[in-house]
Amino acid sequence: MSEQQTELSKAQQYNFNKLQKRIRRNTGQAIADFNMIEDGDRIMVCLSGGKDSFTMLDILLSLKKSAPVDFSLIAVNLDQKQPGFPEDILPRYLESLGVEYKIIEEDTYSIVQDKIPEGKTTCSLCSRLRRGILYRNAKELGATKIALGHHRDDIIETLFLNMFHGGKMKAMPPKLVSDNGEHVVIRPLAYCREKDIIKYADLKQYPIIPCNLCGSQPNLQRQAIKQMLNGWDKQFPGRIETLFRSIQNVVPSHLADYELFDFKSIDRDSGVINGGDIGFDKEEFNDVSPADDIGVQAFEPGEMLNVTQID
Helix, strand or coil, X not given: CCHHHHHHHXXXXXXXXXXXXXXXXXXXXXXXXXXXXXXXXXXXXXXXXCXXXXXXXXXXXXXXXXCCCCCEEXXXXXXXXXXXXXXXXXXXXXXXXXXXXXXXXXXXXXXXXXXXXXXXXXXXXXXXXXXXXXXXXXXXXXXXEEECCCCHHHHHHHHHHHXXXXXXXXXXXXXXXXXXXXXXXXXXXXXXXHHHHHHHHXXXXXXXXXXXXXXXXXXXXXXXXXXXXXHHHHHCCCHHHHHHHHHCCCCHHHCCCCCCCCCCCCCCCCCCCCCCCCCCCCCCCCCCCCCCCCCCCCCCCCCCCCHHHCC
């Protein structure tokens, strides 16, 4: 190996270590901010075979080694019986890691193909079927938390999807109770950028399994939103970071949801609320440059995963 190749290898290793540390730190911060993992938790890690869930499992396994609380992981994959699905890849990979796992075999593919007319998107029905199966298995496995691999960009995309097509300011929460009210769903990658996950998955060379059921569908609204956000990210560096911060800094008194804020009781004696009526004032904004971190609030240590102890 030449000296130049050796230096290149060292540079790649340096960049990988930096990237891994950033993803690990952001994941640990999200876990701490939302108290996602507590002592004694049994976490069902939903593994789809995509870059996001592979990264989530990898980072959770890494954090488990140094976490101040004791928790266990079980990786779960739902084999939906899509034609050509490589059934051997995930079991072989998970066995190489030595992680507990379960492969659930349910033919949701045939149900979706039968119920959804040709040319229509299958996401809604497929998602409902998957959730029901995962909830049932979480109960059977004794899982206290269900971990999903959605990242920061997924959360922002969901916000715009709901605004543009649902008339709601609603995103994808980092932690919430499941639809059936029986489970706590967590998203440990909530602070992680998709661009970082893409790079990390490429360097780790995960055995990615493409989803031929929904991933190949053209003209999905989420794809249109993703293209819009990617365009903004290139043209206005830092805008995506600012968008995510806005989700964490909601001011109900300066929106228009009268069920969320008591506008009716406001009178001259109410005093100035959150700066007063500055809607038409000229605002000054600080330029936001792309940063390694999301810039979340500091965490007060408690009986949960403490990010000050994971590095």
